[in-house]
Amino acid sequence: MEFARATTAGELLARARDGVLLYGLTPPRQTSTPAQAADIAAAALARLRSIEVDGLILYDVDAEADRSDAPRPFPFLPMMDPAHFLEGYLPDWAGPVIVYRAVAKYTGPELDAWLSAVDRERVLTVLVGAASRHQTVRTTLPEAYRLHAGLSGAPRMGGVAIAERHAASGSEHGRMQRKQDAGCEFFVSQVCYDLDHTRDLLSDYAHGCRDAGREPRAVVLTLSACGSAKTLEFMNWLGIEVPRWLQAEITRGEPLSASYEQCVLNARALIAYCRRLGLPFGINVESLTNRKLEIDASVDLAREVRKLLG
Secondary structure: OOOOOOHHHHHHHHHHHOOEEEEEEEEOEEEOOOOHHHHHHHHHHHHOOOOOOOEEEOOOOOOOOOOOOOOOOOOOOOOOOHHHHHHOOOOOOOOOOEEEEEEHHHHHHHHHHHHHHOOOOOOHHHHHOOOOOOOOOOOOOOHHHHHHHHOOOOOOEEEEEOHHHHHOOOOOHHHHHHHHHEEEEEEEEEOOOOOOHHHHHHHHHHHHHHOOOOOOOEEEEEEOOOOOOOHHHHHHHHHOOHHHHHHHHHHHHHHHHHHHHHHOOOOHHHHHHHHOOOOOOOEEEEOOOOOOOHHHHHHHHHHHHHHHOO
């Protein structure tokens, strides 16, 4: 479609030297009819028409029941396979797409079939492991990496980066380097709210790579506005650390305006910091829920980020 700034997977990664803008979508529910899924896809593309994003991200939603002892704030509803959503309902999108794969859900042959058949000129993938070591899995992340490495025509692969994990262990940058050795050409972060945690990870990763004589890969940093105390509860359940002062603003004041303002400030700071580091990067904007208020805010936020990137 005419509003995609990049046209191929290679161009998307090349543009990351100056900073790229992506928009994250969750596919419709599995129970959606073809007509409903088509309407959802059309509405999403219509919202993005004026923004000039460089690419899309399609998430692969898993129940992640073992993530926390706390109950999931929103009930889990199975979603359409993101690859099926892309192929069947986004034919008008001509730009690059990063398709997530929660590898624990799939057998090795299922992953092999998709990785072998995908259009690698336009489609990239992020392979995601189990949410916890207690989860029953069909394929582990190391197995998926080995499978990808054995395929000559597999799509370009990325990995997940989590600043909160780095704050707790100080070792996430090393994990990223090992994923890079396994074939990851880019990373996508969990939603970022704590600037210090995020900048610590970016600094340790960029400098750690260069100290080891390698160039760091692009890191795509995810932003999402929070429009309610319930969404904040969901963010906490996902492991997203929101500073206490902002949690108070969200629960006691105007949640959307407070979180939106912080997302814009974070975007400005992270863009400047990545450029100062000489780190290829992107900003990914998403809505964590299907509430219209938060979806509209995500579109406004993406438009703001586009201006900041230039």
